[in-house]
Structure formats: structure tokens, C-alpha cells
Amino acid sequence: MKHFLTASVAAVALCASAETAAAAELRLSHQWSTGDVRHKVAQIVADEVAAADVDLEIKIFPSASLFKAREQYTPLSRGQLDMTVLPLSYAGGQQPAYNLTLMPGLVKNHDHAARLNESEFMGEIEDIMAGDDVMVLVHGYLAGGFAGKDSCITAPEDMQGKQTRAAGKAFEQMLAGAGASIASMASSEIYNAMQTGVLDAANTSSSSFVSYRIYEQVACYTPAGDYALWFMYQPLLMNKTTYDGLTDEQKAALQAASEKAQAFYLEEAKKEDAESAQVFADAGVEIAQMSAEDFDKWRALAQETSYKAFVEETPDGQKLLDLALSVE
Template identity: 80%
Template sequence: MKFTTTVAAAALASWAGLAQAQDTLRLSHQWSEGDVRHQVAQMVADEVAAADVGLEIQIFPSQSLFKAREQYKPLSRGQVDMIVFPLSYAGGLRNAYNLTLMPGLVKNHDHAARLNDSAFMGEIEKIMAEDDVMVLVHGYLAGGFAGTEKCITAPEDVQGLQTRAAGKAFEQMLAGAGASIASMSSAEIYNAMQTGVLDAANTSSSSFVSYRIYEQVACFTPAGEYALWFMYQPLMMNKSVYDGLSDEQRAALDAAAEKAEAFYLEEAKKQDGEARDTFAENGVEIAEMTQEQFDAWRAIAQETSYAAFLEGSPEGQKLLDLALEVE
């Protein structure tokens, strides 16, 4: 009898341990704890903890769990519960995701927010669902242009310049405008400009500031009323894991995600403003892109980046049309 009781107690302890493990979600991302994308994840974790529904979110920043570009498959397979992830990184797995880093599809942050609530995003989320993935927090981050000797606002401004672009679709568009393309990471822009290898660059607002590009350029075109570079970087979750939570836990997670999404949008706008201010304070000329210039870039993108996307995606025209329909 004592043996049976001991076995039962051990089984109960084992079950309790398993239940506790299921109430701890693991969240992976590639950035440092000072980054806005970590702050979004932390806000969700803190809000869920404060709701006291028996759910904890453990965050693994700085690629400590998975490498940056290798997080989508583990999420789909349930090897990690949540990720903050630039969706275009998975464009090799799902060609449709390449539309979330496509020049000219997003004009500004308010337009991005409307895209997040559109039929276009609904179709993207249907594709995610096929991989057992869902979005908790939508978010786009923006970027701009900088030139070592002149401003970059219209397509003709890059003609003949050695230019770095953030993403293959942007390289295709810039090449279509007559630029020579130099592929490199954001971390290499500063030295490339300093040594005369690079004349212009396109990257995110945060990278422009963190890598001190303002020390090497004459003119900066920030993300403002019109910008070309927007990258969709949501907080996603394994759908089966989400569905397996209690009603109270899902409600707490949904409430936390809603609050974090509003924070994400405001912080994204703030990053653009801080980049503009930082460059201006360092004596760099600030240029603004007009709607006419934006439309000229989009026309080139349609002939280059969009055309290349459609070659690999029979159903892509529908998605592209849905994105372009959002005003």
C-alpha cells in the first residue's frame, strides 16, 4: 500500500510539473533587450503576468534560442511558442511573405496600420494558419535613404550611385532606377561610406542612428508622410498552443497584445522622429519625399520588384492587388 501511495504521489508530482511547464511559454527573438521589439514582447509578458491567470512568458533575446532567420519553422512545429520575427525572412518558405518587405506597398505608419486590418493581411494570416501560426501583435518598422553627397528622394537621384539596399526587392527597384548595388549588412554601411565604396544607403531608422551613419552623409531622407521602406515584424504564436490555453489565459493574452500593438505603432513613429532629429542635430540636411516621388518609385517597383515577385507566385497577383487597394 505504501508503495502504491508513493507511486501515485510521484505520478501526481510529475503531472503537476508537466502542467506547470505547459503554462510557461517560450518567446524567441534576435534583438537586444533595449530594442523596441523586445519591449513589445516584454509588455505582453508583463501584462499577462499581471493578469494572474497562471501563465508566464519567458523571453529569449539576442538569438539565444534560435538564429534570427531560423525561427519560423520551430514556431510552426511547436518547438518554440512565440517569436518576434520579420516575416519576409520566411519568404523562401512562403513567397507571399515577401510582400511584407516590398517597396511602395506602405506609404507611412498610419497606412501600415490600415494594411494590418485589411483583407490583404487576412489572406497572409490564412497562409500562416496553414503552418499552425497566428499573429498576436502586428507591427511595421520604417526606414529611409541617406546620401554621402546629395539627397535621395526621387528615382533619378540614385542613377550611377553605388547604393546599399535593405532587402532583395529594394535592390531590384534601385537597380531599375540606375543604381549600382552593393550588398552588405547595416553594420558595414559606415565603413563603406567612409572609404568611398558606398554613395548611398537604405536601411531602417533605428539602424541609421545606432550605426552613426549621420557622421558620413550630407543628406538624410527620413520616413515621414511618404517612405518606401517598411518591414512587417509581428509577434507571432503557435496556433495550437494558443488554442490549448484556458479562456482566461487567451483573454489575458489578447488584452496584452492589443495594448502592445498600440505601443508598437507609437514607438515606430517615434523612432523615425528620433532619427530625423539626430541627423539634423549633427548638421545633416533633411529631405522629404513627396507623393509624386513616391509614385515614381512605385512605378519602377512595379516593373522590377513586383514583376519578380509574381514570377514565383501564381496566386501573388491577388495578394498584390489587395495590398494596393488599401488607401
């Protein structure tokens, strides 16, 4: 009888531990403030998963409070971090192929970006991630534009002789090819550099142009519209082993939440561009638009500069570039 009771207690304890194993807390890290669209994307996923009541909680650590901005991919791939919202090109040092996710002229507009997310090209990028034990939950691109202190910038010839700040190595290569001098700095330093005459022009994201009040220092702004050069892939990623360890119900809740967050991300990204143009216009800044002809000129220049360098530096670089360029 005693033996039977012991066995029963053990069985109950085993069931309890199985239930505990099914309940999980995931840690999600990112570098932005809680007002940023990328935090809102993470919050939608966390809230939707909580509402699904599947014993899964996502705890968000914003403003680089858990890991530094550029130091999140490695802990994610090692399982020391469960989830992150990250500009994938930050990990271009570990995986050179990721540099293609911040490449001038590769994405024309947000709808084109959405098609790219579903393409064979993105499938190849996701295969590389899988080798690092990383997977995508939410795809998303954010766009950016140009601002000129004294004149408008829409085509390569507008950059000749200008001192400019570019967002990313590939953009620096292309703008140098257009005859600009490059001053490397964080987007947070653009305002002072414009004010002190160090910069004549700048290239950054729509949200940075607004949050750093660049409209106080420039005469003309070229926002992302029907055509834009600067698109940066900034997905919500997850450690694959952690995901595989979830129950089927938890996985289903996470996928449903991610689908909702991705739709929100696309609409908000479009909105940010339009709102940035309005903010600059309200501040009395001239608004310029890039034409299809301008875009084609930039892409031709990128072929000779940024694309060429990428192919030379990256295993299977030409194949990946061709796949990306094949998406209409």
C-alpha cells in the first residue's frame, strides 16, 4: 500500500512538473523607446499571446536595457536571449549576406518590401538564420530619405561635392560614387553637424529625421514615397530551439500574434513616411519627390559601387543579389 502511495505521489509530481514546463516566460530585447513602432510590434505579440491564455508570457526589455543595440544577435543565436527586434544588417559582420537587407535601390517602396519578404531571396536569408538557430516571427522594413541643408537631393548628381552622412556602409559606398564626401556618425549627431556646417546633407530613417528635429536645419527634404532608396529590414526574431520547445498551442498563439503584428508594422511604416513629410512641410521645409528615373540612376550607380563590393565580399553574393533584384 505504501509503495502504491509513493508511486501516486510521484505521478502527481511528474504531471505538475510537465505543466510547469509548458508555462514559459520569454525575454524579448530591443534598443528603442516604448513609443517606437518597433516596440509596438513587440507589444502586440506579447499582448496577443497573453490574451490567448496558453501559459506563455513575453517580457520586453526596451531601450537596450538587457543587451546593447548591436550585441543582440549572438546571444539570440546561443539561446541566452529568446526574442529580439533587430536591424538584421547589424549582424552583417557574422553573416555578410545580411548586408543585403540594407542595400540602396534594392527595395522601391513598402509594397515591394512586402513582396520581398515572401520571396525566394528571403527564404535564402532565413536558411542562413536557421544555421544560427534563429527564425523570423515578424517581417518588417522601415524606410528613409534624404535632407539637404541648402538644396534638394533626388538624383546622384545632386550629391556632387556635398559632405554627407549615410546610413550604412553600402550607402556610403554609393554616395561616394556620386561624388560626395562621407562623414560617418550616428543619426543622433546629424543635427549638430548640420548646425555647425560639418554636413550639407544626410540620409537616415523617416522616424530619425523627425525625432532628431532635422527639419530645423534643412531647406529641403526628400521623404520615402512611391520611390525611395533607403529601406532597412528590421524583423522580430526568435531563437529556434526555444520556439521548438513550446507546446503546439503556444506556437499557434505566437504565430497568430505575429501575423497581426506584421500587418500593423507594414501600415505603420507607410504612415511614418507620410507623417515625416508633413512635419517637415509644416516647418516650412521644401518637399521633393524621387522619380522612377531618379531611382533607376541611383540603382545603376549602386551596381558599380555597393552591389559590386557586396558580391566581392560575400559567399554566394551574386546569387543572393540576383534573387533580390528579381522581385518585381
